[in-house]
Amino acid sequence: MKKLKKKIAEFINGQANASDVFYEQSKNISFEDSVEVIPQEWITIHFKTYPRMPKIVLEKALSKKIKSLSSRRSTRLFIKKDISFKLLSSLIYTVAGLIFEPKDMDDSRRSYPSAGARYPLEVYLIPLGVKSLKQGLYHYNVKENALEALLIEDMGEWVLACTGNEKWILDANFLIIITGIPDRSRIKYGDREFRYMLIEAGHLSQNICLLATELGLRSCPIGGFIESQIISLLDIENIREYPLYMIALGK
Ligand SMILES: Cc1cc2nc3c(=O)[nH]c(=O)nc-3n(C[C@H](O)[C@H](O)[C@H](O)COP(=O)(O)O)c2cc1C
Structure with a gap:
């Protein structure tokens, strides 16, 4: 509460952004x-309806073009x-690499959309059962399509501490952590940056879950993580990079 009040005061004085206050509160x-x-x-589950308005019933024509759209489950x-x-x-x-990579990197594109192609998201990986990849924390270097090993150690204890003791996560093959660096978007969009960053995390993670399903992997998105655990693992305490989402994937 103290921190939030401080952020609100800073916001009123013009020293903090709307997103800093939103982040602190959420x-x-x-x-x-x-x-x-x-x-x-x-x-x-709530459904909005307009009972007094005319309605045209659609066909229940389930498209099979993307099979995972109907078969994905958490x-x-x-x-x-x-x-x-x-x-x-x-x-x-x-899901996260440069699938369109022209000579000029500023024209490069990825499989998920990004407002103004500012790409504020970062992807980290925690392998728990991947052949020839030691347990630890890795950062996905988009430009070089490489995993940068930030920490090599058993991640079991951290996973439990981070997720409030969710033991089933330990059986996943890997975890993806998505963070966001809002200033990349802020430079163009000002206070709308946080909104766009969250929307983009949604695009990216939906692609992850759908492709995982198509590849025969199961997935579960995890919003219930302890923020401070990710912040200290990633060592992002003193920079504007925020943990946004986690996804567990496995057989
Ligand atoms: C933003 C978000 C956060 C979620 N967080 C968790 C979580 O922390 N733990 C969990 O077990 N499932 C989590 N889920 C999965 C939901 O429980 C699941 O999507 C929901 O029950 C609907 O089921 P379905 O994904 O199989 O369609 C999350 C889903 C979303 C979209």
């Missing part, structure tokens, strides 16, 4: 097991069996 998490009984209003059950480095490479390169 970074804490309360886990589902913090309530004894899950309240019904957390379960009921899965919390993985078989602990190593996947190949090739499978991992194929997923990471296709």
